[in-house]
Amino acid sequence: MGTCDFCGTTILFGGVKDNDLRFCNDKCHQSGYPLVISRDIPDDIVNKNAEEVHKGACPKCQGPGPIDVHTSFKIYSLLLFTSYNSVPSICCRSCGIKSQVGNTVFSMLFGWWGFPYGILMTPVQIIKNVAGIIKGPDKTQPSEGLNNMVRLLIAEKMVAQQNAQQTASN
Ligand SMILES: [Zn+2]
Ligand SMILES: [Zn+2]
Structure with a gap:
């Protein structure tokens, strides 16, 4: 048993395997493609980009940094139905x-x-949420979470470029 690396759904049996990544079906595997290739991006490229984001201006308010991943948590319910999730954002x-x-x-x-x-x-x-409000991430360096998100953003850009090239050559 494991969880889908793209959507987080619990996989009871089967699923699609790609090296050490696991997806519940082909659709998640495809959507998770940036995740697959993000593993191959060298650490120093990720670190350099994460550092630039960390020192840069806030993408939301254009204010000064440090910028990092800040996750907020929400929940809503309706009788027997409850939905809760975490919302990470770089700001x-x-x-x-x-x-x-x-x-x-x-x-x-x-x-x-x-x-x-x-x-x-x-x-x-x-x-x-209260824990996040009281204690923010380390101001002096990008967090692990920021590194991971930047790694994925670079991979997504690579995929977009590949797609653009394919469309151009067709
Ligand atoms: Zn999935
Ligand atoms: Zn801001």
Whole structure:
């Protein structure tokens, strides 16, 4: 048993394997293609790009850095239905806190109204947000999360370029 490296769904049996990556089906394998090739991007290229993002201006508010991945957590419920997820975004600390506060309020309003997961998971999501608000990522260097996201962004750019070249040559 494992989880799909693209969509995070639990794979009970089967699935598509690509080296040490696993996907639930061909569609996820295809969508996860940047993930597959991102493994081959050398660390120093990733680190250099991550450092540039880290030192650069915030993509959301154009304010000064440091820029890193700030994840906020939200949940909403409707009777037996509960949906919760984490939303990572590359931005400055104050934009990160803004979305963590926003999603805390959102979860407080809409999280509880499902049984049992709404009641169980709403405090968890709120605590995760509060933890992020209290303690941000290390200001002096890009976090592991930022490195991973930058690695994927580079891979996505490579795939887009490949596709553009293919369209041009057809
Ligand atoms: Zn999947
Ligand atoms: Zn910002």
